[in-house]
Amino acid sequence: MSELLFETTGGIATITLNRPDSGNAFTLEMLADWEKVLRVCIADDAIRAVVLTGAGRIFCSGGDVKRMARVAAGGQTAWDRGQYLVNHVHRIPLTLQELDKPYIVAVNGAATGAGMDMALMGDLRFAAESARFAESYIKVGFVAGDGGAWMLPRLIGTPKALEMLWTGDFVLAAEAERIGLVNKVLPDEELLPHSMAMAERLASGPTVAIRLMKRMVRQGANSSFAEALTYAASCTGIVAGTEDYREATAAFAEKRKPVFKGR
Missing domain, CATH: 1.10.12 (Lyase 2-enoyl-coa Hydratase; Chain  A, domain 2)
Known part of the structure; x- marks a missing residue:
């Protein structure tokens, strides 16, 4: 699964989005593999905690905008777009509803659009100092399609959530910590070690x-x-x-x- 890496060590499963040259943007294959490994995490009692991160300098840019532009130019219908979300993208948050084990998201860089929404699904979120967050849907004339409009107000309150959704502006890591969007900000080189240490602590607990x-x-x-x-x-x-x-x-x-x- 080259577009998505999965490994387990000592009761901890690590999922890495692995399209760094494309900002770890989703593909159908990545989403399908993501759901598969999440179901492994749900079913395998030897896995006690899960860590999600991205390869390279970007956490996740969400949907592949270039692909979406090509599809739209080819005459994609409203029904087709809705089915893409329901049958592929939404499979990830819905599967996560079945995961009652700790799910830690290590945000190693920019998290935008549906990529930000995927980060919001973590039980705990740790961010690198270089991380930044944007509900960038509005920049391409779109609406939050992956649960952001539901999750974000519950995390940071309605006014701030609407500001992010309406403007699409970036929130830097320090501000994200201040408003409660992430649990903690760490130097870039400490992000994954810290996230893994928390996963190990939880995996060794009751x-x-x-x-x-x-x-x-x-x-x-x-x-x-x-x-x-x-x-x-x-x-x-x-x-x-x-x-x-x-x-x-x-x-x-x-x-x-x-x-x-x-x-």
């Missing part, structure tokens, strides 16, 4: 509790407080029956570091 907490956060975003408390009680019952819970409580009593097995 897996069931980590996965359930992600589910609780997602559930809480669309439920009442009372419903969230009921769900929390159910999750607590599940966690209390795990080996990791017994190991954690024993280690606490014995004043030692716990060794988790992920079950």
Whole structure:
């Protein structure tokens, strides 16, 4: 899968968008492979955390604008464009809804248009100092087609989200950290080591509790407080029956570091 690299080491899966000469813009093959490896991450219990990054100096420029121009000139219908999104691009965010393991995005450079939206899908986002973000759809007379109009206001508030969507202007890494778009900004050479270290920390933690907490956060975003408390009680019952819970409580009593097995 030359357009998308995938490797697993020590419970961590790394996905690298690998079209650096084209700004890691999407192709149908890349999107298909991306969905496939995400499904591997969902199904394989040995994988406990996932890191996404881009090859080269750009994280992801989203859709291939040159390709889109050729297709539009060839008479692409509105139905065709919608089906391209539904059958290909949207497969990534919808598949990610099934991933309850930590998904860390290491933004190594510019993230624009649907490339920015793909970055927004991370549970945690770390950015290189050279990174910058733009909802650049408006620059080509388009609208946010990959979930950005839904995700961005929930992260940074409606006024700032609309400013980014309406102008398409870049937000630099430091500003992205200030407004809560990313968790942390790091020197370029420290981005991937930091992201991998966080992935390793999570991969070596109590897996069931980590996965359930992600589910609780997602559930809480669309439920009442009372419903969230009921769900929390159910999750607590599940966690209390795990080996990791017994190991954690024993280690606490014995004043030692716990060794988790992920079950």
